Amino acid sequence: MIEVRNLHKSFGDLEVLKGIELSLDKGKVLVIIGPSGSGKSTLLRCFNLLEMPDEGQLKIGELALNFDKGRRPGTREVLALRKRTGMVFQSYNLFPHMTALENVMEAQVTVQKKSKEAARSRALELLDKVGLADKAGNYPHQLSGGQQQRVGIARAMAADPEVLLFDEPTSALDPELVGEVLKVMKRLASEGMTMVVVTHEMKFAADVADQIIMVDQGVIIEQGSPAEVLQHPNHPRAAAFLNILTQREI
Amino acid sequence: MDDRKIQIFMDSLLPLLKAGVAYTVPLTLISFALGLVLAILTALARLSKISVLKAAAGFYVWIIRGTPLLVQLFIIFYGLPSVGITLDPFIAAIIGFTLSVGAYGSEIVRAAIQSIPAGQWEAADSIGMTRTQALRRIIMPQAARVSVPPLANSFISLVKDTSLAASITYVEMFRKAQEITATTYEPLLLYSEVALIYLLFCTVLSALQHYLERRLARFSAR
Numbered sequence: 001m002i003e004v005r006n007l008h009k010s011f012g013d014l015e016v017l018k019g020i021e022l023s024l025d026k027g028k029v030l031v032i033i034g035p036s037g038s039g040k041s042t043l044l045r046c047f048n049l050l051e052m053p054d055e056g057q058l059k060i061g062e063l064a065l066n067f068d069k070g071r072r073p074g075t076r077e078v079l080a081l082r083k084r085t086g087m088v089f090q091s092y093n094l095f096p097h098m099t100a101l102e103n104v105m106e107a108q109v110t111v112q113k114k115s116k117e118a119a120r121s122r123a124l125e126l127l128d129k130v131g132l133a134d135k136a137g138n139y140p141h142q143l144s145g146g147q148q149q150r151v152g153i154a155r156a157m158a159a160d161p162e163v164l165l166f167d168e169p170t171s172a173l174d175p176e177l178v179g180e181v182l183k184v185m186k187r188l189a190s191e192g193m194t195m196v197v198v199t200h201e202m203k204f205a206a207d208v209a210d211q212i213i214m215v216d217q218g219v220i221i222e223q224g225s226p227a228e229v230l231q232h233p234n235h236p237r238a239a240a241f242l243n244i245l246t247q248r249e250i
Numbered sequence: 251m252d253d254r255k256i257q258i259f260m261d262s263l264l265p266l267l268k269a270g271v272a273y274t275v276p277l278t279l280i281s282f283a284l285g286l287v288l289a290i291l292t293a294l295a296r297l298s299k300i301s302v303l304k305a306a307a308g309f310y311v312w313i314i315r316g317t318p319l320l321v322q323l324f325i326i327f328y329g330l331p332s333v334g335i336t337l338d339p340f341i342a343a344i345i346g347f348t349l350s351v352g353a354y355g356s357e358i359v360r361a362a363i364q365s366i367p368a369g370q371w372e373a374a375d376s377i378g379m380t381r382t383q384a385l386r387r388i389i390m391p392q393a394a395r396v397s398v399p400p401l402a403n404s405f406i407s408l409v410k411d412t413s414l415a416a417s418i419t420y421v422e423m424f425r426k427a428q429e430i431t432a433t434t435y436e437p438l439l440l441y442s443e444v445a446l447i448y449l450l451f452c453t454v455l456s457a458l459q460h461y462l463e464r465r466l467a468r469f470s471a472r
Contacts, residue, residue: 050372079378087376093369097391107377110387159377 086156285351
Protein backbone atom coordinates (compact mmCIF):
# COMPACT_ATOMS: atom_id res chain seq x y z
CA MET A 1 0.00 0.00 0.00
CA ILE A 2 2.80 2.40 0.90
CA GLU A 3 6.31 2.23 -0.51
CA VAL A 4 8.97 4.76 0.34
CA ARG A 5 12.41 4.63 -1.25
CA ASN A 6 15.40 6.80 -0.44
CA LEU A 7 13.30 9.77 0.69
CA HIS A 8 15.20 12.98 1.39
CA LYS A 9 13.98 16.31 2.66
CA SER A 10 15.85 19.43 3.73
CA PHE A 11 14.76 22.75 5.16
CA GLY A 12 17.46 25.10 3.94
CA ASP A 13 20.77 23.65 5.05
CA LEU A 14 19.17 21.32 7.57
CA GLU A 15 18.63 17.81 6.25
CA VAL A 16 15.60 16.49 8.10
CA LEU A 17 15.10 13.18 6.30
CA LYS A 18 18.17 11.32 5.11
CA GLY A 19 17.09 8.50 2.86
CA ILE A 20 14.03 6.89 4.44
CA GLU A 21 13.02 3.40 3.26
CA LEU A 22 9.84 1.67 4.34
CA SER A 23 6.84 -0.26 3.12
CA LEU A 24 3.45 -1.01 4.59
CA ASP A 25 0.84 -3.52 3.46
CA LYS A 26 -2.84 -2.78 3.04
CA GLY A 27 -4.82 -2.96 6.28
CA LYS A 28 -1.73 -2.62 8.48
CA VAL A 29 -0.86 -0.03 11.09
CA LEU A 30 2.53 1.67 11.09
CA VAL A 31 3.49 3.66 14.17
CA ILE A 32 6.31 6.19 13.90
CA ILE A 33 8.05 7.14 17.13
CA GLY A 34 11.12 9.19 17.93
CA PRO A 35 12.34 12.17 19.92
CA SER A 36 11.06 15.62 19.03
CA GLY A 37 12.89 17.13 16.08
CA SER A 38 13.71 13.67 14.77
CA GLY A 39 11.86 14.23 11.49
CA LYS A 40 8.93 11.90 12.21
CA SER A 41 6.24 14.51 11.57
CA THR A 42 8.02 15.68 8.44
CA LEU A 43 8.08 12.09 7.20
CA LEU A 44 4.34 11.75 7.81
CA ARG A 45 3.65 15.06 6.07
CA CYS A 46 5.58 13.85 3.03
CA PHE A 47 2.95 11.11 2.60
CA ASN A 48 0.31 13.68 1.55
CA LEU A 49 2.83 16.22 0.24
CA LEU A 50 2.20 18.87 2.87
CA GLU A 51 5.98 18.69 2.71
CA MET A 52 7.48 18.14 -0.71
CA PRO A 53 10.33 15.61 -0.66
CA ASP A 54 13.52 16.69 -2.40
CA GLU A 55 14.49 13.26 -3.61
CA GLY A 56 13.26 9.67 -3.63
CA GLN A 57 10.15 7.71 -4.49
CA LEU A 58 6.77 7.56 -2.84
CA LYS A 59 4.07 5.10 -3.80
CA ILE A 60 0.61 5.09 -2.27
CA GLY A 61 -1.77 2.48 -3.69
CA GLU A 62 -1.35 2.52 -7.44
CA LEU A 63 0.06 6.03 -7.57
CA ALA A 64 3.84 6.31 -7.70
CA LEU A 65 5.66 9.63 -7.61
CA ASN A 66 9.33 10.34 -8.19
CA PHE A 67 11.11 13.28 -6.66
CA ASP A 68 14.35 14.66 -7.97
CA LYS A 69 16.24 17.81 -7.33
CA GLY A 70 14.50 20.57 -9.29
CA ARG A 71 11.62 18.43 -10.51
CA ARG A 72 8.38 18.38 -8.59
CA PRO A 73 5.09 16.62 -9.32
CA GLY A 74 2.42 18.79 -10.93
CA THR A 75 -0.76 19.98 -9.27
CA ARG A 76 -2.75 17.11 -10.74
CA GLU A 77 -0.46 14.48 -9.26
CA VAL A 78 -0.41 16.23 -5.90
CA LEU A 79 -4.23 16.32 -5.77
CA ALA A 80 -4.45 12.69 -6.92
CA LEU A 81 -2.19 11.66 -4.05
CA ARG A 82 -4.12 13.68 -1.49
CA LYS A 83 -7.38 12.05 -2.56
CA ARG A 84 -5.85 8.72 -1.55
CA THR A 85 -4.95 9.95 1.94
CA GLY A 86 -6.71 11.54 4.89
CA MET A 87 -4.96 13.37 7.69
CA VAL A 88 -5.72 13.94 11.37
CA PHE A 89 -3.83 16.88 12.87
CA GLN A 90 -2.40 17.44 16.32
CA SER A 91 -4.43 20.66 16.72
CA TYR A 92 -7.49 19.21 14.93
CA ASN A 93 -7.66 22.07 12.37
CA LEU A 94 -11.41 21.74 12.00
CA PHE A 95 -13.08 24.42 9.89
CA PRO A 96 -14.44 26.75 12.60
CA HIS A 97 -17.14 28.31 10.41
CA MET A 98 -18.76 24.95 9.72
CA THR A 99 -20.68 22.55 11.96
CA ALA A 100 -19.30 19.09 12.68
CA LEU A 101 -21.59 17.73 9.97
CA GLU A 102 -20.48 20.33 7.44
CA ASN A 103 -16.83 19.63 8.25
CA VAL A 104 -17.34 16.00 7.34
CA MET A 105 -19.43 16.85 4.25
CA GLU A 106 -16.97 19.37 2.84
CA ALA A 107 -14.55 17.08 0.98
CA GLN A 108 -17.39 15.03 -0.42
CA VAL A 109 -19.27 18.04 -1.79
CA THR A 110 -16.39 20.27 -2.91
CA VAL A 111 -13.76 17.72 -3.96
CA GLN A 112 -15.74 14.59 -4.81
CA LYS A 113 -18.70 16.57 -6.19
CA LYS A 114 -21.21 14.33 -4.45
CA SER A 115 -24.77 15.53 -3.97
CA LYS A 116 -25.51 17.20 -0.64
CA GLU A 117 -27.93 14.44 0.34
CA ALA A 118 -25.40 11.68 -0.32
CA ALA A 119 -22.69 13.63 1.49
CA ARG A 120 -24.93 14.27 4.47
CA SER A 121 -25.93 10.65 4.92
CA ARG A 122 -22.29 9.49 4.62
CA ALA A 123 -21.20 12.22 7.08
CA LEU A 124 -23.84 11.20 9.61
CA GLU A 125 -22.72 7.60 9.25
CA LEU A 126 -19.11 8.62 10.00
CA LEU A 127 -20.06 10.85 12.92
CA ASP A 128 -22.02 7.92 14.32
CA LYS A 129 -18.94 5.74 13.90
CA VAL A 130 -16.87 8.12 16.03
CA GLY A 131 -19.70 8.39 18.54
CA LEU A 132 -20.79 11.95 17.75
CA ALA A 133 -24.05 11.56 15.86
CA ASP A 134 -25.74 13.80 18.44
CA LYS A 135 -23.17 16.59 17.92
CA ALA A 136 -23.65 16.93 14.15
CA GLY A 137 -25.08 20.44 14.44
CA ASN A 138 -22.42 21.79 16.80
CA TYR A 139 -19.66 24.16 15.78
CA PRO A 140 -16.10 23.13 16.70
CA HIS A 141 -15.82 25.68 19.51
CA GLN A 142 -18.83 24.03 21.15
CA LEU A 143 -17.01 20.68 21.34
CA SER A 144 -14.36 19.36 23.71
CA GLY A 145 -10.87 18.61 22.38
CA GLY A 146 -11.57 14.90 22.25
CA GLN A 147 -14.81 15.47 20.39
CA GLN A 148 -13.12 17.85 17.95
CA GLN A 149 -10.44 15.29 17.25
CA ARG A 150 -13.05 12.60 16.62
CA VAL A 151 -14.74 14.94 14.14
CA GLY A 152 -11.26 15.36 12.63
CA ILE A 153 -11.03 11.60 12.18
CA ALA A 154 -14.48 11.49 10.56
CA ARG A 155 -13.49 14.34 8.25
CA ALA A 156 -10.28 12.57 7.26
CA MET A 157 -12.24 9.44 6.34
CA ALA A 158 -15.02 11.23 4.49
CA ALA A 159 -13.53 11.02 1.02
CA ASP A 160 -12.78 7.29 1.39
CA PRO A 161 -8.98 7.49 1.54
CA GLU A 162 -6.83 4.39 1.21
CA VAL A 163 -4.56 5.51 4.05
CA LEU A 164 -5.21 7.54 7.18
CA LEU A 165 -2.33 9.66 8.51
CA PHE A 166 -2.30 10.71 12.18
CA ASP A 167 0.06 13.48 13.27
CA GLU A 168 0.30 13.21 17.07
CA PRO A 169 -3.49 13.06 17.33
CA THR A 170 -3.63 13.03 21.13
CA SER A 171 -0.74 15.36 22.01
CA ALA A 172 -2.91 18.46 22.37
CA LEU A 173 -5.56 16.72 24.45
CA ASP A 174 -6.16 16.82 28.18
CA PRO A 175 -5.16 13.41 29.60
CA GLU A 176 -8.72 12.37 30.38
CA LEU A 177 -9.75 12.90 26.74
CA VAL A 178 -6.95 10.82 25.16
CA GLY A 179 -8.75 7.51 25.69
CA GLU A 180 -11.82 8.32 23.61
CA VAL A 181 -9.67 9.23 20.59
CA LEU A 182 -7.40 6.19 20.91
CA LYS A 183 -10.47 3.97 21.18
CA VAL A 184 -11.79 5.23 17.86
CA MET A 185 -8.37 4.71 16.27
CA LYS A 186 -8.15 1.18 17.63
CA ARG A 187 -11.50 0.34 16.17
CA LEU A 188 -10.53 1.65 12.76
CA ALA A 189 -7.38 -0.45 12.89
CA SER A 190 -9.36 -3.55 13.79
CA GLU A 191 -11.69 -2.86 10.85
CA GLY A 192 -8.73 -3.05 8.47
CA MET A 193 -7.99 0.62 7.84
CA THR A 194 -4.43 1.26 6.67
CA MET A 195 -2.96 3.76 9.12
CA VAL A 196 0.28 5.63 9.74
CA VAL A 197 0.43 7.13 13.22
CA VAL A 198 2.99 9.48 14.71
CA THR A 199 2.50 9.28 18.46
CA HIS A 200 4.08 9.16 21.89
CA GLU A 201 1.41 6.76 23.18
CA MET A 202 3.55 3.67 23.72
CA LYS A 203 0.71 1.50 24.94
CA PHE A 204 -1.25 2.26 21.79
CA ALA A 205 1.84 1.46 19.74
CA ALA A 206 2.36 -1.84 21.56
CA ASP A 207 -1.29 -2.87 21.26
CA VAL A 208 -2.21 -1.72 17.77
CA ALA A 209 0.90 -1.39 15.60
CA ASP A 210 1.82 -4.09 13.10
CA GLN A 211 5.08 -2.30 12.51
CA ILE A 212 6.98 0.36 14.42
CA ILE A 213 9.75 2.54 13.16
CA MET A 214 11.87 4.79 15.31
CA VAL A 215 13.24 7.86 13.61
CA ASP A 216 16.17 9.81 15.00
CA GLN A 217 18.12 12.60 13.33
CA GLY A 218 16.44 11.91 10.00
CA VAL A 219 17.17 8.19 9.75
CA ILE A 220 15.29 5.07 10.81
CA ILE A 221 17.23 3.57 13.72
CA GLU A 222 14.78 0.80 14.61
CA GLN A 223 12.23 -1.02 12.51
CA GLY A 224 10.11 -4.06 13.24
CA SER A 225 7.24 -5.49 15.26
CA PRO A 226 6.29 -3.81 18.58
CA ALA A 227 7.98 -6.61 20.49
CA GLU A 228 11.22 -6.21 18.57
CA VAL A 229 11.40 -2.44 18.71
CA LEU A 230 9.98 -1.74 22.16
CA GLN A 231 11.50 -4.63 24.07
CA HIS A 232 14.73 -5.39 22.25
CA PRO A 233 16.03 -2.20 20.70
CA ASN A 234 19.46 -2.59 19.12
CA HIS A 235 20.51 0.98 18.71
CA PRO A 236 21.79 2.68 21.90
CA ARG A 237 19.87 5.92 21.17
CA ALA A 238 16.68 3.88 20.70
CA ALA A 239 17.17 2.22 24.04
CA ALA A 240 17.82 5.59 25.68
CA PHE A 241 14.69 7.13 24.16
CA LEU A 242 12.48 4.22 25.24
CA ASN A 243 14.00 4.39 28.69
CA ILE A 244 12.98 8.02 29.06
CA LEU A 245 9.42 7.22 27.96
CA THR A 246 9.12 4.30 30.37
CA GLN A 247 10.40 6.36 33.26
CA ARG A 248 7.84 9.05 32.46
CA GLU A 249 5.08 6.48 32.78
CA ILE A 250 6.22 5.52 36.30
CA MET B 251 -30.89 81.71 18.12
CA ASP B 252 -33.27 84.12 16.47
CA ASP B 253 -36.33 83.18 14.47
CA ARG B 254 -34.64 83.81 11.14
CA LYS B 255 -31.92 81.31 11.92
CA ILE B 256 -34.40 78.72 13.07
CA GLN B 257 -36.31 79.29 9.86
CA ILE B 258 -33.17 78.85 7.73
CA PHE B 259 -32.27 75.70 9.66
CA MET B 260 -35.72 74.20 9.14
CA ASP B 261 -35.86 75.21 5.48
CA SER B 262 -32.46 73.66 4.76
CA LEU B 263 -33.07 70.39 6.53
CA LEU B 264 -35.13 68.75 3.79
CA PRO B 265 -32.91 69.83 0.84
CA LEU B 266 -29.81 68.66 2.74
CA LEU B 267 -31.34 65.31 3.66
CA LYS B 268 -32.52 64.91 0.09
CA ALA B 269 -29.04 65.61 -1.24
CA GLY B 270 -27.72 63.13 1.28
CA VAL B 271 -30.09 60.34 0.35
CA ALA B 272 -30.08 61.01 -3.40
CA TYR B 273 -26.37 61.74 -3.92
CA THR B 274 -24.14 61.02 -0.90
CA VAL B 275 -25.64 57.61 -0.17
CA PRO B 276 -25.51 56.23 -3.74
CA LEU B 277 -21.99 57.57 -4.23
CA THR B 278 -20.92 55.85 -1.00
CA LEU B 279 -22.67 52.56 -1.69
CA ILE B 280 -21.53 52.20 -5.30
CA SER B 281 -17.93 53.21 -4.56
CA PHE B 282 -17.76 50.87 -1.61
CA ALA B 283 -19.24 47.89 -3.47
CA LEU B 284 -16.91 48.35 -6.46
CA GLY B 285 -14.01 49.16 -4.15
CA LEU B 286 -14.54 45.98 -2.18
CA VAL B 287 -14.38 43.83 -5.32
CA LEU B 288 -11.21 45.68 -6.32
CA ALA B 289 -9.82 45.23 -2.80
CA ILE B 290 -10.34 41.46 -2.86
CA LEU B 291 -8.80 41.12 -6.33
CA THR B 292 -5.86 43.31 -5.31
CA ALA B 293 -5.31 41.34 -2.09
CA LEU B 294 -5.33 38.05 -4.01
CA ALA B 295 -2.93 39.52 -6.57
CA ARG B 296 -0.56 40.61 -3.83
CA LEU B 297 -0.64 37.15 -2.28
CA SER B 298 -0.30 35.33 -5.61
CA LYS B 299 2.85 33.61 -6.76
CA ILE B 300 2.77 35.38 -10.13
CA SER B 301 5.31 38.17 -9.73
CA VAL B 302 3.81 40.47 -12.41
CA LEU B 303 0.42 40.47 -10.67
CA LYS B 304 2.05 40.97 -7.31
CA ALA B 305 4.09 43.93 -8.55
CA ALA B 306 1.16 45.56 -10.34
CA ALA B 307 -1.02 45.32 -7.24
CA GLY B 308 1.76 46.63 -5.02
CA PHE B 309 2.33 49.59 -7.37
CA TYR B 310 -1.35 50.49 -7.38
CA VAL B 311 -1.59 50.41 -3.57
CA TRP B 312 1.63 52.42 -3.31
CA ILE B 313 0.33 55.20 -5.59
CA ILE B 314 -3.13 55.48 -4.04
CA ARG B 315 -1.98 55.37 -0.44
CA GLY B 316 0.87 57.77 -1.06
CA THR B 317 -1.13 60.61 -2.61
CA PRO B 318 -4.02 62.69 -1.25
CA LEU B 319 -7.51 61.64 -2.24
CA LEU B 320 -8.39 65.25 -3.07
CA VAL B 321 -5.46 65.44 -5.49
CA GLN B 322 -6.51 62.15 -7.07
CA LEU B 323 -10.03 63.49 -7.62
CA PHE B 324 -8.60 66.66 -9.20
CA ILE B 325 -6.42 64.64 -11.56
CA ILE B 326 -9.37 62.49 -12.62
CA PHE B 327 -11.85 65.35 -13.05
CA TYR B 328 -9.80 68.42 -13.98
CA GLY B 329 -6.66 66.74 -15.29
CA LEU B 330 -7.87 63.99 -17.58
CA PRO B 331 -9.75 66.34 -19.98
CA SER B 332 -6.29 67.55 -21.13
CA VAL B 333 -5.71 64.09 -22.60
CA GLY B 334 -9.20 63.95 -24.07
CA ILE B 335 -10.97 62.10 -21.25
CA THR B 336 -13.83 64.20 -19.92
CA LEU B 337 -15.87 62.60 -17.17
CA ASP B 338 -19.17 63.41 -15.57
CA PRO B 339 -18.56 64.53 -11.94
CA PHE B 340 -20.46 61.52 -10.63
CA ILE B 341 -18.39 59.07 -12.68
CA ALA B 342 -15.16 60.86 -11.74
CA ALA B 343 -16.11 60.64 -8.06
CA ILE B 344 -17.02 56.94 -8.34
CA ILE B 345 -13.65 56.20 -9.96
CA GLY B 346 -11.73 58.18 -7.36
CA PHE B 347 -13.44 56.66 -4.35
CA THR B 348 -13.43 53.13 -5.78
CA LEU B 349 -9.66 53.32 -6.32
CA SER B 350 -9.23 54.56 -2.78
CA VAL B 351 -11.41 51.88 -1.15
CA GLY B 352 -9.72 49.26 -3.34
CA ALA B 353 -6.24 50.21 -2.15
CA TYR B 354 -6.93 50.61 1.55
CA GLY B 355 -9.39 47.70 1.57
CA SER B 356 -6.86 45.40 -0.08
CA GLU B 357 -4.54 45.83 2.88
CA ILE B 358 -7.38 44.89 5.23
CA VAL B 359 -8.33 41.84 3.18
CA ARG B 360 -4.70 40.79 2.78
CA ALA B 361 -4.10 41.02 6.53
CA ALA B 362 -7.30 39.08 7.19
CA ILE B 363 -6.31 36.28 4.79
CA GLN B 364 -2.86 36.10 6.36
CA SER B 365 -4.37 35.96 9.85
CA ILE B 366 -6.02 32.61 9.11
CA PRO B 367 -3.79 29.91 10.68
CA ALA B 368 -1.66 27.80 8.34
CA GLY B 369 -3.44 24.74 9.75
CA GLN B 370 -6.58 25.75 7.87
CA TRP B 371 -4.73 25.71 4.55
CA GLU B 372 -3.19 22.36 5.49
CA ALA B 373 -6.55 20.88 6.44
CA ALA B 374 -7.97 22.05 3.10
CA ASP B 375 -4.95 20.58 1.29
CA SER B 376 -5.26 17.32 3.19
CA ILE B 377 -8.82 16.73 1.95
CA GLY B 378 -7.72 17.27 -1.64
CA MET B 379 -8.86 20.83 -2.29
CA THR B 380 -7.30 23.00 -4.97
CA ARG B 381 -5.98 26.41 -3.94
CA THR B 382 -9.08 28.09 -5.37
CA GLN B 383 -11.43 25.75 -3.52
CA ALA B 384 -9.52 26.30 -0.28
CA LEU B 385 -9.74 30.07 -0.70
CA ARG B 386 -13.41 30.10 -1.58
CA ARG B 387 -14.68 27.54 0.92
CA ILE B 388 -12.28 27.71 3.86
CA ILE B 389 -10.11 30.83 3.92
CA MET B 390 -12.31 33.64 2.59
CA PRO B 391 -15.35 32.93 4.78
CA GLN B 392 -13.12 33.16 7.85
CA ALA B 393 -11.19 36.15 6.52
CA ALA B 394 -14.48 37.92 5.82
CA ARG B 395 -15.40 37.68 9.46
CA VAL B 396 -12.04 39.08 10.54
CA SER B 397 -12.37 41.95 8.04
CA VAL B 398 -15.77 43.18 9.14
CA PRO B 399 -14.69 45.65 11.85
CA PRO B 400 -11.90 47.33 9.83
CA LEU B 401 -14.01 47.37 6.65
CA ALA B 402 -16.92 48.92 8.50
CA ASN B 403 -14.47 51.54 9.67
CA SER B 404 -13.47 52.24 6.06
CA PHE B 405 -17.09 52.46 5.08
CA ILE B 406 -17.82 55.06 7.73
CA SER B 407 -14.76 57.03 6.64
CA LEU B 408 -15.98 56.88 3.07
CA VAL B 409 -19.34 58.43 3.98
CA LYS B 410 -17.46 61.49 5.21
CA ASP B 411 -14.83 61.44 2.45
CA THR B 412 -17.55 61.74 -0.20
CA SER B 413 -17.80 65.39 0.87
CA LEU B 414 -14.59 65.85 -1.14
CA ALA B 415 -16.68 65.28 -4.26
CA ALA B 416 -18.08 68.76 -3.66
CA SER B 417 -14.76 70.08 -4.94
CA ILE B 418 -15.28 68.48 -8.33
CA THR B 419 -18.74 70.03 -8.71
CA TYR B 420 -20.73 66.96 -7.66
CA VAL B 421 -23.72 68.29 -5.75
CA GLU B 422 -23.83 65.92 -2.81
CA MET B 423 -24.81 66.90 0.71
CA PHE B 424 -21.85 69.13 1.54
CA ARG B 425 -21.98 70.97 -1.79
CA LYS B 426 -25.68 71.54 -1.16
CA ALA B 427 -24.82 73.10 2.21
CA GLN B 428 -22.30 75.36 0.46
CA GLU B 429 -24.94 76.45 -2.02
CA ILE B 430 -27.44 77.29 0.70
CA THR B 431 -24.71 79.17 2.59
CA ALA B 432 -24.04 81.28 -0.49
CA THR B 433 -27.59 82.62 -0.42
CA THR B 434 -28.19 82.84 3.33
CA TYR B 435 -24.74 83.92 4.58
CA GLU B 436 -25.01 81.58 7.58
CA PRO B 437 -21.88 79.38 7.32
CA LEU B 438 -21.76 78.36 10.98
CA LEU B 439 -25.39 77.32 10.98
CA LEU B 440 -25.34 75.45 7.67
CA TYR B 441 -22.02 73.67 8.14
CA SER B 442 -23.01 72.61 11.65
CA GLU B 443 -26.31 71.38 10.30
CA VAL B 444 -24.65 69.28 7.59
CA ALA B 445 -22.14 67.99 10.17
CA LEU B 446 -25.08 66.87 12.28
CA ILE B 447 -26.55 64.94 9.36
CA TYR B 448 -23.21 63.21 8.69
CA LEU B 449 -23.11 62.32 12.36
CA LEU B 450 -26.59 60.87 12.11
CA PHE B 451 -25.65 58.74 9.07
CA CYS B 452 -22.49 57.46 10.76
CA THR B 453 -24.29 56.65 13.99
CA VAL B 454 -26.78 54.49 12.12
CA LEU B 455 -23.88 52.75 10.34
CA SER B 456 -22.05 52.09 13.62
CA ALA B 457 -25.16 50.43 14.96
CA LEU B 458 -25.37 48.29 11.82
CA GLN B 459 -21.70 47.35 12.21
CA HIS B 460 -22.32 46.28 15.77
CA TYR B 461 -25.24 44.11 14.69
CA LEU B 462 -23.24 42.51 11.88
CA GLU B 463 -20.32 41.72 14.16
CA ARG B 464 -22.61 40.06 16.65
CA ARG B 465 -24.22 37.92 13.96
CA LEU B 466 -20.82 36.83 12.65
CA ALA B 467 -19.62 35.98 16.15
CA ARG B 468 -21.78 32.84 15.94
CA PHE B 469 -18.71 30.73 15.27
CA SER B 470 -15.73 32.13 17.09
CA ALA B 471 -13.69 31.33 20.17
CA ARG B 472 -10.52 30.29 18.48
